[in-house]
Amino acid sequence: MNRRTVAVVVLLALVGALGAAAVVTYRSVLRPSGADDGLLVVAVLGSDVGVPHRPGDPLRGRADAIHLVAVDGGTRRATVVDIPRDAVVAGTKVNAHLADGGPEALVAELEAFTGLTVDHWVLTTFRGFERLTRAIGGVDVQVDVPMHDPSSGSDFEPGRRVVRGATALAFARDRHSLPDGDFGRTRHQGDLLLALHRRLVADATDLDTMVALAAAVARTTVTDIPPGDLLALALHAATIDPADVAHVSLSGQVDTVDGASVVWLTPGDTFRRIADGQVGPPRR
Amino acid sequence: MATHTSHTRAEHRRPPRGWDTEPVVSGRRHRPLVVALLAGAALVVVAGLVVLLTPDIPGTRGPRAPAPAPVVAPPRPFTVDLVVTDVATMDNDRLFGGTPAGTGPGVVRAAARSVERVIARYLTAAFVTPASRFSARPVRALVSDVGAVPRRELRGLGVLEVTDQRVDAGPVDATARVVTRDGAVAMVAVRYDARARLADRTDAEVRQRASLVFTPQRGGWRATAVDATLTVPDALVPEDRR
Numbered sequence: 001m002n003r004r005t006v007a008v009v010v011l012l013a014l015v016g017a018l019g020a021a022a023v024v025t026y027r028s029v030l031r032p033s034g035a036d037d038g039l040l041v042v043a044v045l046g047s048d049v050g051v052p053h054r055p056g057d058p059l060r061g062r063a064d065a066i067h068l069v070a071v072d073g074g075t076r077r078a079t080v081v082d083i084p085r086d087a088v089v090a091g092t093k094v095n096a097h098l099a100d101g102g103p104e105a106l107v108a109e110l111e112a113f114t115g116l117t118v119d120h121w122v123l124t125t126f127r128g129f130e131r132l133t134r135a136i137g138g139v140d141v142q143v144d145v146p147m148h149d150p151s152s153g154s155d156f157e158p159g160r161r162v163v164r165g166a167t168a169l170a171f172a173r174d175r176h177s178l179p180d181g182d183f184g185r186t187r188h189q190g191d192l193l194l195a196l197h198r199r200l201v202a203d204a205t206d207l208d209t210m211v212a213l214a215a216a217v218a219r220t221t222v223t224d225i226p227p228g229d230l231l232a233l234a235l236h237a238a239t240i241d242p243a244d245v246a247h248v249s250l251s252g253q254v255d256t257v258d259g260a261s262v263v264w265l266t267p268g269d270t271f272r273r274i275a276d277g278q279v280g281p282p283r284r
Numbered sequence: 285m286a287t288h289t290s291h292t293r294a295e296h297r298r299p300p301r302g303w304d305t306e307p308v309v310s311g312r313r314h315r316p317l318v319v320a321l322l323a324g325a326a327l328v329v330v331a332g333l334v335v336l337l338t339p340d341i342p343g344t345r346g347p348r349a350p351a352p353a354p355v356v357a358p359p360r361p362f363t364v365d366l367v368v369t370d371v372a373t374m375d376n377d378r379l380f381g382g383t384p385a386g387t388g389p390g391v392v393r394a395a396a397r398s399v400e401r402v403i404a405r406y407l408t409a410a411f412v413t414p415a416s417r418f419s420a421r422p423v424r425a426l427v428s429d430v431g432a433v434p435r436r437e438l439r440g441l442g443v444l445e446v447t448d449q450r451v452d453a454g455p456v457d458a459t460a461r462v463v464t465r466d467g468a469v470a471m472v473a474v475r476y477d478a479r480a481r482l483a484d485r486t487d488a489e490v491r492q493r494a495s496l497v498f499t500p501q502r503g504g505w506r507a508t509a510v511d512a513t514l515t516v517p518d519a520l521v522p523e524d525r526r
Contacts, residue, residue, distance in 0.1 A: 024518045028440030030427060030510040051381040058379055128379050207495040207511050208461055211473040215463045218374035219384075227374055227465055231497065235509065 032232040037074035039277065042225075043107050043121040044069055044193060046172075047098065050125025058125045059222065063098040063106060065172070065189045068114070070274045076240050077280025078197075081270060082190040082249040084182055086263045089113045093262060103224070114271040120225045128220035129172065130165045135216035136203075138164030139195035141188075147177040168192065180251075182263075187249040194247055197237065204238030246281045359414070362407035362453040362478065366400040366460050368392065374465040387464035395469035396460055399498050399505050402426065403458065403476065410442040411451045411480050411490060418444045428506040440512040442492070444521055450483035451490055472498040472505070488517040 048054060049061025066083040085095040090109045097106040103121045111118050124132065133139060140162045147154040153166060154174035163171050172192055178184030203209045214231040225233065252265040371392055375384035409422035416422055423441045424430055435443050458476035462469055475495050482488040494512035498505045 022518055023515050024521055025513060025515045026439035026444075027514075028438055028510060028512045030430065030433065030437075030507075032508050050379055055381065125379055128376075131378075207497055207509055208473045208475055211461060211463060211471055211497055212370075212372060215372040215374050215471075218465070219372075219376045220379070222376060222379060227470060228499065230374075231471065231509070 031235050033236075038072075039117075039274070039279070040071045040073060040120075041116050041118045041274075042069045042071075043067070043103075043110060043118050045098065045103065045106065045121060045123040046129065046189070047123055047125050050127055053126045058123065058128075059102045060099055061125075063095040063123075065186075066094060066106075066110075067190055067193060068110065068116070068118070069193065070116070070279050071237070071240070072277060072279040073236070075244075075277075075279065077244040077246075078240055079246040079248060079274055079279050080190050080193055081274075082186045082247075083110075084186050084250065084252070084263045084265070086182060086254075086261055087250070087252065087265045088257075088262050089265075093260070103222075114267075115275055116271055120223065122217075122221050122223040122225065124221045126169055130169050132216055132220040133163065133168040133196075134165040135220070136164075136196070136199055136213060138162040139168065139192060139199050141171060141191055141195050143171075145177065145179065147171070147174050149174045149176045151176065182261075183249065183251050190247050190249055194242065194245060197240070197245060198242045200234060200238045201240070201242060204235065210234055210238070244280045246279070359412045359450065360453050361412060362404050362456055362480075364400045364404040364407070364456045364458050364476070366396050366403070366458045366474065368396050368462055369459045370461045372461065372463050374463060374470060385467060387467050387469065391467070391469060392462050392464070395462060395472055395500075395505075399460065399472045399474060400458070402498070402505050403456075403474065403496075407456065407478055407492075408453065411492075412453050414450070417451060418442055418446050418449070426507055427510055428501060428508055440492075440494075440514045441510065442514060444516070446520055446522070449520060451480045452483050454479035454481060454489075469500070474498065482517065482520065488519070489515075490517075490520075491515045 044065070044067040045063045046065025047058040047061035048064045049056040050058040054061070062085070064085050066085060066087075068081040068083065069078060070081070071078045083094060085093065087094045089097070090112065094106070094109065094113075097109045101108075103123055107118045107121050110116075140160060142160055143156045143158050145158060147156040147170075149170075152170045152174040154170040154177060156167075156171070172189050173185065174188075175181045175185035178188075180187075200210075200213065203213060211231060214234050217234070218227060218230055223230075248270055250265055250267050250270065252263045255262050255264060371387070373384050373386070377384045406422050406426040409416045409425070411417050420435060420438060420443045423438050423443055426441070430438070435445070456476055456478040458474060460475075461473040463471040463473070473495070474497075476493070478492045478494075480490040482490065492512060492514045494510065496507040496512070497509040499508050
């Protein structure tokens with residue numbers, strides 16, 4: 001670049017800077033209030049019934065994914081608790097309560113077991129989960145061990161990767177590739193929930209994208225959250241820093257009862273701490 | 285013997301007999317009239333110069349008719365043509381093996397037109413209409429439950445509280461995503477870019493880029509979520525509000 005060109009560029013930059021200094025910019029961001037300052041607990045459920053994998057009423061399938069998401073609206077911190085599907089709750093496997101009495105029955109047993117009040121439930125199916133992850137453009141997850149399982153369709157090498165649709169479902173369903181079997185699978189499902197939240201936070205700067213996301217959640221799930229509140233809750237969830245979300249994967253003693261594999265959960269003080277408002281990662 | 289006759293000068297100046305001796309305007313003969321006319325003209329010119337060059341003395345001249353006021357066109361309102369770019373459903377029938385019933389295109393169009401009118405009314409009231417521009421009133425009609433929000437947080441929506449600044453509406457580019465549920469429109473997410481000009485400065489632009497979500501409420505469509513950026517010439521705004 002010769003000296004004359006440099007001079008022209010500098011002159012243009014000065015003129016531009018002078019022009020830019022002649023305006024003032026204001027921004028207004030208004031959001032509906034999505035939650036009060038108290039504790040909000042949502043049960044996130046995955047049913048093993050639903051077209052095309054297993055035709056039937058998804059609300060009367062077995063809950064193969066059970067997670068409690070506790071959000072403290074005041075501190076904007078959250079905890080995701082993974083509950084193994086074989087955990088014994090109220091004398092039977094917890095996932096059977098969905099088949100017995102639907103989401104409300106399962107939620108009632110979870111409340112009795114945890115001592116928490118569950119405010120809402122959200123249920124999806126295999127197809128719903130595939131479509132949701134496709135609609136949002138995928139989520140990124142960490143694959144810790146090689147996952148190659150024909151029954152779930154997983155085919156991943158270790159490392160960070162984006163999964164969506166069938167690959168997201170395979171990541172959520174594979175337990176055979178994991179050294180801790182069903183506990184590992186449940187933990188991976190929780191990882192996916194955290195990844196969904198990270199995606200929400202990344203998209204939250206654009207209202208239009210958030211509306212599209214709320215619509216995608218609505219059409220790929222069944223929930224008792226009023227449709228008019230979905231966007232507000234999503235916007236509220238997006239204000240939570242992913243670093244302020246704790247992930248607790250419950251485990252316990254594996255046993256066999258009447259030929260069926262069960263888990264005697266050892267939740268420790270997890271639920272008591274949440275009820276006491278100790279939500280989110282330990283404070284430094 | 286030759287005979288000759290001699291005459292005196294006076295005799296040479298006398299007109300010969302039989303000639304007409306009445307005065308006519310020409311030559312030396314009509315001087316008095318011409319002189320009078322020239323003198324009158326000179327008098328008129330001098331009098332006119334005196335009037336022009338003498339300043340008005342109060343009380344010495346009569347009232348003048350008021351000059352007609354210049355005709356000022358009323359401010360032009362904003363017009364919005366909302367382009368629907370996507371229609372998404374919240375219906376979850378497919379989870380149960382069914383197909384969503386869908387929402388009729390007429391219903392979608394009607395909702396889009398309603399929201400379009402709300403936006404046009406807001407922009408016009410917020411930036412053009414003299415009685416309301418740059419005040420909080422248009423925002424209260426646009427956004428639900430905005431009463432408790434501090435005014436400084438509404439500046440992006442035009443609440444600058446400056447007066448005496450005429451603004452002329454300009455073009456608006458607007459698109460919408462319409463979300464349906466159970467055969468009705470549940471939400472309309474709008475993005476728009478609206479421009480206007482300060483009337484006394486053709487190079488000074490007021491520009492608002494906004495993203496809003498409208499939902500149907502009692503009384504009509506109102507925004508329940510807003511993200512608006514307003515850019516104005518700094519000369520428009522007092523120092524303490526920049």
